[in-house]
Structures are given as structure tokens and as C-alpha cells.
Amino acid sequence: MATTSLDLAKVRNIGIMAHIDAGKTTTTERILYYTGVSYKIGEVHDGAATMDWMAQEQERGITITSAATTCHWPLNDTDHTINIIDTPGHVDFTVEVERSLRVLDGAVTVFDGVAGVEPQSETVWRQADRYGVPRICFVNKLDRTGAEFHRCVDMIEDRLGAQPLVMQLPIGTEMDFKGVVDLVTMKAFVWSADTKLGEAYDIVDIPDTHTEAAAEYRGKLLEAVAENDEEMMELYLEGQEPTEDQLYAAIRRVTIASGRTTEGTTVTPVFCGTAFKNKGVQPLLDAVVRYLPSPLDVDAIEGHAVNDPEQVIVRKPSEDEPMSALAFKIAADPHLGKLTFIRVYSGRLTAGTQVQNSVKGKKERIGKIYRMHANKREEIESVGAGDIVAVMGLKQTTTGETLCDPSNPVILESMDFPAPVIQVA
């Protein structure tokens, strides 16, 4: 059985948020497919197995059955673990949405390239604002008649009050949409006309038709990043071109810093494609790793003492700290029974040990611990700070409650539900 001590810098806990029908499910499926193809974890983790699983799930009309699904994506030959936390899109589940937002570090917001920013896009955006969740955007459905990438970018600015960073320019429109110009590498990513799932894209020179627009938008991108980042501003004022790595790092800093603060303007990198036609999702995965925070980008989480809500207790995302974890979802698994999804914030949690539910004041025994993948579950011995897993055996714990080291009790979330969200229609 695997004892996983993850390199936290290579972990991304993300949510995918969207107005209904924008393509959240399709985008998530494609993410699981591409990550399944690229990553082989022993036994049955190949693309075909993932697709079989998806076909079965689709027949039953469900896609993501797990509250948190773990997948892997290599960037620059380095493996990254991405935990996708299911954020219910429906406005009726506001408390549940907010609870899932609490445990993730970053999010991908999916927009319909025809409809642009829709009422629920606004709702989830405001919720992410309130929880200080850094975001990247994916303008989907660019293959559809009437799709307009730049109109959607304008709506992100006007309706959501964000500062969009245009990271790509589409090549071709509607049925002829075939690829994107990448404004960091200044290369064109082109998918073949009849892209099948799993097919990679070619990286080629920017077509002549797009060189002028690419130069213009690259200029705008550098200016916008410089406005928000001192290091880039210095280069900009000296008239120096940043290297790719400098630009990646600056966009990451800006995205995280502006997303974290609950005031001020959220700066958000914007990508595009069509999940359904399999174009644009691999670069989006690169962007998740490049620009969204790791658990280490959160300095510490604040909780409070069990008997004194005023006494602040700080826990760092480190295995040297006492264990603390938050239960964010209870699910009934058809094979395993009751599963409690938790995020571990500090320390290490080991199967078979006793922990304290500090909210209820009760001891609980941790049964088996599972990492849930798209097409299988993986039993692990223990789980460390920053990670998200499902545990069996918890009898009394409900969502929002803290599990902790019995000799170092802490409560991570107050029992008060967040204030109701005002729907901005």
C-alpha cells in the first residue's frame, strides 16, 4: 500500500466552476481523459480504461461520482497531482458550494463562448471572490455558431469586474476553429481537423494572418502584468523582454495575489477552446499547474480553540505540525458505504488511528483512507498536509467539522453558516 508523502509544491487542489451548460462536465471529462492517458499508475490506468469508465458513467447519466478526484499531469517532465473538488454548480446548494470552495486553493471558471458571462457565472465568481480563490478562465464552445472569444473577455471585465489577461488568441472561428496563438511562447498550437480524444496538438509558427494581432495582444499582456507586478514593471520600464519563465512566474504571482485578496480587482488569465471537440484542454491543464496555487502558497490556516472562539490557533501546511483536517463532504459509495471527504491542513493522518472531532467533542477512529481516481480508488496508509482524500469509518462526523490530533485540539471552521449569497442576476 502506498504511503504518499507528496511534494506539496506539485499539488493543485482545484474546483471547476461554471453556469449550467457552459461545459463544466465535458471539460472535466476531458481533463480526466488526458490526465489518464498521460499518467500510468500501475495497473489499469490507461486511456482506454478511462474511456470505458466514462462510457459507463455516461450511460448512467453521471460523470464525476466523487467529491474529489485525483489525477496527474506532467509539466516540463515533472509529475503534478491535481485534486479536482466537485463544486456543485446549482445555486440551491449554496452552503455546499461554499464548503467546497473552502477546501480548494484555485479554480477554473468555464464560460460558454456564445453566452459569455451568465447569471450563475456571476454567482460562482462572487463566491470565489468571497473565499479568495485565485482563478483562471476557459472560454469554451468556440466551435459553436456565434461564439466570440473577445466578447466573453469583455464580459469578464465588465460584468465580473475582473482584469482578464488574454493568454491565447483563437485561430479560426466557429466550425473552423482549429487552434490558438499562445501569447507567452508566441507559437501557434494547432489541433488537426478531426481531432480525436488524446491526439496531441502541433506547435508551429504563428500564421501570417495572426502575427499583427499576436504582437498587439502580447504587448497588452506584458503591460497588464507589469501594472500588477513590481518585478515585471522594472523589466518593462527598462524596455526588456521577460523570458518565458519570468513571465510565467509573474503571471502566477499576480493571479494568486489578486485572487487571494477579497478586495480589489481579481486578475485572471483567460484561455479558450472547445472541450467537446477536444481542442484547448491540454494547454488549460498546463495553466492549472503554472498559475494556480499549491497548498504551500497558503502560509497558514487560522482556527480557534475549542472552548474559546476568540483564541486564534494557526496551523501551517506542514507535516511537522499537529494533525488537523476539515470534513467537507459525506458521500455514500455504492461499494464502500459511507465516505467522508476531508482536506488535511496540517500534520499527517494515518489509517487506523484515533482522532478527535473537536466540534462534537468525540473521538473517532479513522478506517481506510482512499485516494479517488477517475476509474479506480487507491488505498493509502496515510495522508499529509495539503492533500484531499476520502476516509471510511467515521460515524459521527458531518461536513464542516474538524478532525484533529486529540492532544492538540483546534476548530478550523466556525459553526456559523456563511451569510447567504445575494444572487446577482
Ligand code: GDP
Ligand atoms: P455543464 O452543465 O456545465 O456540466 O455542461 P456540459 O459539459 O454537460 O455541456 C452542456 C452541453 O454542451 C452538452 O450537450 C455538451 O455536449 C455541450 N458542449 C460542451 N462543451 C462543448 C463545446 O466545446 N462545444 C459544443 N459545441 N458543445 C459543447
